[in-house]
Amino acid sequence: MPKIAAIPGDGIGKEVMPLGVQAVEVVAQRHGLDVDFEWFDFANVEYFQQHGQMLPDGWQSQLGGFDSIFFGAVGWPQVVPDHVSLWGSLLQFRRQFDQYVNLRPCKILPGITPPLRDRGPGDVDFLVVRENTEGEYSNAGGVLFEGTDRELAMQETVMTRIGVDRVMKYAFAQAQKRRKKVTSATKSNGISITMPYWDSRFEAVQSDYPGVETDRFHIDILAAHFVQHPEWFDVVVASNLFGDILSDLGPACTGTIGVAPSANINPTGEFPSLFEPVHGSAPDIAGKGVANPIGQIWSGAMMLDHLGAEAAGREIETAIDDVLRAADPQVLTPDIAGQGTTETLGQAIIDVLRKE
Amino acid sequence: MPKIAAIPGDGIGKEVMPLGVQAVEVVAQRHGLDVDFEWFDFANVEYFQQHGQMLPDGWQSQLGGFDSIFFGAVGWPQVVPDHVSLWGSLLQFRRQFDQYVNLRPCKILPGITPPLRDRGPGDVDFLVVRENTEGEYSNAGGVLFEGTDRELAMQETVMTRIGVDRVMKYAFAQAQKRRKKVTSATKSNGISITMPYWDSRFEAVQSDYPGVETDRFHIDILAAHFVQHPEWFDVVVASNLFGDILSDLGPACTGTIGVAPSANINPTGEFPSLFEPVHGSAPDIAGKGVANPIGQIWSGAMMLDHLGAEAAGREIETAIDDVLRAADPQVLTPDIAGQGTTETLGQAIIDVLRKE
Numbered sequence: 001m002p003k004i005a006a007i008p009g010d011g012i013g014k015e016v017m018p019l020g021v022q023a024v025e026v027v028a029q030r031h032g033l034d035v036d037f038e039w040f041d042f043a044n045v046e047y048f049q050q051h052g053q054m055l056p057d058g059w060q061s062q063l064g065g066f067d068s069i070f071f072g073a074v075g076w077p078q079v080v081p082d083h084v085s086l087w088g089s090l091l092q093f094r095r096q097f098d099q100y101v102n103l104r105p106c107k108i109l110p111g112i113t114p115p116l117r118d119r120g121p122g123d124v125d126f127l128v129v130r131e132n133t134e135g136e137y138s139n140a141g142g143v144l145f146e147g148t149d150r151e152l153a154m155q156e157t158v159m160t161r162i163g164v165d166r167v168m169k170y171a172f173a174q175a176q177k178r179r180k181k182v183t184s185a186t187k188s189n190g191i192s193i194t195m196p197y198w199d200s201r202f203e204a205v206q207s208d209y210p211g212v213e214t215d216r217f218h219i220d221i222l223a224a225h226f227v228q229h230p231e232w233f234d235v236v237v238a239s240n241l242f243g244d245i246l247s248d249l250g251p252a253c254t255g256t257i258g259v260a261p262s263a264n265i266n267p268t269g270e271f272p273s274l275f276e277p278v279h280g281s282a283p284d285i286a287g288k289g290v291a292n293p294i295g296q297i298w299s300g301a302m303m304l305d306h307l308g309a310e311a312a313g314r315e316i317e318t319a320i321d322d323v324l325r326a327a328d329p330q331v332l333t334p335d336i337a338g339q340g341t342t343e344t345l346g347q348a349i350i351d352v353l354r355k356e
Numbered sequence: 357m358p359k360i361a362a363i364p365g366d367g368i369g370k371e372v373m374p375l376g377v378q379a380v381e382v383v384a385q386r387h388g389l390d391v392d393f394e395w396f397d398f399a400n401v402e403y404f405q406q407h408g409q410m411l412p413d414g415w416q417s418q419l420g421g422f423d424s425i426f427f428g429a430v431g432w433p434q435v436v437p438d439h440v441s442l443w444g445s446l447l448q449f450r451r452q453f454d455q456y457v458n459l460r461p462c463k464i465l466p467g468i469t470p471p472l473r474d475r476g477p478g479d480v481d482f483l484v485v486r487e488n489t490e491g492e493y494s495n496a497g498g499v500l501f502e503g504t505d506r507e508l509a510m511q512e513t514v515m516t517r518i519g520v521d522r523v524m525k526y527a528f529a530q531a532q533k534r535r536k537k538v539t540s541a542t543k544s545n546g547i548s549i550t551m552p553y554w555d556s557r558f559e560a561v562q563s564d565y566p567g568v569e570t571d572r573f574h575i576d577i578l579a580a581h582f583v584q585h586p587e588w589f590d591v592v593v594a595s596n597l598f599g600d601i602l603s604d605l606g607p608a609c610t611g612t613i614g615v616a617p618s619a620n621i622n623p624t625g626e627f628p629s630l631f632e633p634v635h636g637s638a639p640d641i642a643g644k645g646v647a648n649p650i651g652q653i654w655s656g657a658m659m660l661d662h663l664g665a666e667a668a669g670r671e672i673e674t675a676i677d678d679v680l681r682a683a684d685p686q687v688l689t690p691d692i693a694g695q696g697t698t699e700t701l702g703q704a705i706i707d708v709l710r711k712e
């Protein structure tokens with residue numbers, strides 16, 4: 001029986017999490033999979049205000065025994081600066097649990113009009129594979145000569161062979177199950193040390209996957225291609241920062257940024273993996289009951305895949321597609337042109353899952 | 357009499373430069389401005405193959421006396437790796453001539469259908485102000501434990517108070533002449549040292565410009581907003597890397613990436629400023645005579661602005677608009693759905709300039 005830690009976090013994370021949990025429970029049960037959710041109320045800013053830290057001491061052992069972490073969203077910048085709340089929670093999970101792959105699917109869904117012209121469901125379907133533990137997010141560096149005209153801030157980007165190779169291999173393995181193409185995001189014409197290093201590892205790794213086609217683009221023109229030719233891409237592998245940018249830009253192009261899921265995977269299985277929507281805590285709409293729960297529910301599908309219940313995962317995706325295709329304005333949330341609520345949209349999807 | 361160094365560089369740079377020079381000469385003459393172009397054949401890969409370096413020794417004094425540098429494009433990765441050709445030329449100009457502001461206008465032009473739905477000329481018009489000398493493009497770092505499993509590459513991002521403040525002030529001054537809004541591109545929730553530093557300087561600098569509205573977005577969601585809400589932006593100020601990405605992404609959204617201009621400005625006037633199209637040397641279409649010369653010609657308009665001949669600069673922009681609006685397929689180049697050539701399109705614009 002898979003044990004799952006549910007951590008809603010802040011803002012709309014708290015509102016969408018119950019629907020995500022319910023969707024997973026319903027579909028899992030129909031597939032004879034007994035999932036056991038335990039809820040945790042740390043990793044949010046109220047917890048920080050009470051305890052001066054985002055996570056309890058010993059959180060690693062508290063969570064280490066779970067199969068997965070189902071995560072909402074964290075952060076409330078009016079109260080706690082983002083770099084404090086994020087580095088104190090989400091980024092700790094990713095690092096301490098060595099979730100070195102961040103997976104973000106980008107595709108056009110029925111009923112959601114993408115901002116790009118002349119494109120519909122089926123035209124765009126790619127996967128961003130982001131390095132999730134090192135690179136530009138290093139925390140190494142400091143500020144010198146503070147308060148003077150000479151003041152400067154330095155921060156080290158660190159790419160290890162181990163860290164780069166393993167995420168690239170994961171990307172190639174994903175491509176083998178898809179359309180067999182990997183695109184590398186680089187910037188070796190400007191970032192003159194780490195990025196040529198990234199390129200050299202890409203060349204080394206690709207030689208082990210002769211059946212997979214490759215190309216590479218500098219991040220500036222790659223971002224442009226996401227807008228101009230999103231259909232070119234199958235799997236895109238990128239450093240931590242570039243992957244962060246591309247995995248918001250991709251869903252923006254497909255019109256799915258408010259509903260996209262993501263997985264933070266520890267492929268060895270030594271630690272729990274973490275599943276979360278791409279959207280954040282959204283202070284501007286929090287508390288109104290109108291947050292779109294699809295990102296959380298779709299993340300549940302990725303979690304089921306990871307737990308080996310792919311058929312259940314696909315059922316969730318189909319249920320989402322069905323409800324979007326039906327396009328009932330009373331059901332859909334305002335972000336996708338409806339007048340419904342988190343509850344109406346979430347329950348509509350869960351209803352389909354019950355009947356399937 | 358302003359002295360201008362014309363450096364065509366590689367690939368299509370050589371093909372579009374003559375049209376750019378001619379356009380500037382024609383319009384300058386009509387405005388009673390005598391411009392004096394001198395051509396240089398370094399900063400290209402043939403030069404590198406003959407001399408083992410991109411620039412001659414003493415290039416600083418050779419070029420230092422010019423008012424401006426009119427630049428084409430550099431690079432031919434099949435022959436010389438990009439980081440060698442770029443760091444040996446363009447990036448040297450930017451640094452040694454302290455061209456600390458990189459300006460890239462993004463707007464929808466008549467006759468060019470942007471990839472975004474439901475938007476036309478007038479709807480989007482913003483300016484990316486990019487830091488151009490420091491930040492992520494530092495060249496400081498190295499590779500350790502080469503050839504072993506411990507191998508790692510490190511590269512320092514360096515942001516100085518002097519470097520950050522001056523480009524932010526420039527951005528605010530630009531906003532004062534426009535719609536009075538500056539957006540800061542940050543990533544302080546993830547990049548935990550340099551980006552909070554960037555934010556703190558933005559707060560300090562903005563207090564000197566009470567009439568200018570500000571906001572800030574993390575680069576991931578900012579990239580998404582460029583696609584979803586490009587009309588939100590007036591002036592966007594960004595670090596070297598973020599500015600690089602945004603200034604390709606912006607023109608991709610407006611459909612102008614093949615024709616966008618840029619200016620590398622040394623605002624003190626101590627050194628020459630440099631004007632170049634955003635597009636690169638484009639090895640895939642080089643030599644065919646079909647490269648679109650508008651980026652080079654529009655860069656000429658930015659150069660005229662810088663030389664104090666704003667009226668002449670506006671005439672170039674109007675001439676470009678006129679020819680695009682006329683939309684004669686025999687005149688336009690293939691990238692904008694025509695069957696014409698570099699020459700037909702360039703001459704059409706120059707003809708308008710002659711008649712104006």
Ligand SMILES: CC(C)[C@H](C(=O)O)[C@@H](O)C(=O)O
Pocket residue numbers: 189190220442600
């Ligand atoms: C060619 C490359 C080094 C350069 C940069 O990254 O600055 C280019 O992309 C640009 O934007 O001018």
Ligand SMILES: CC(C)[C@H](C(=O)O)[C@@H](O)C(=O)O
Pocket residue numbers: 086244545546576
């Ligand atoms: C909140 C932030 C630190 C985080 C990141 O940059 O990784 C987020 O943008 C994401 O992509 O999960």
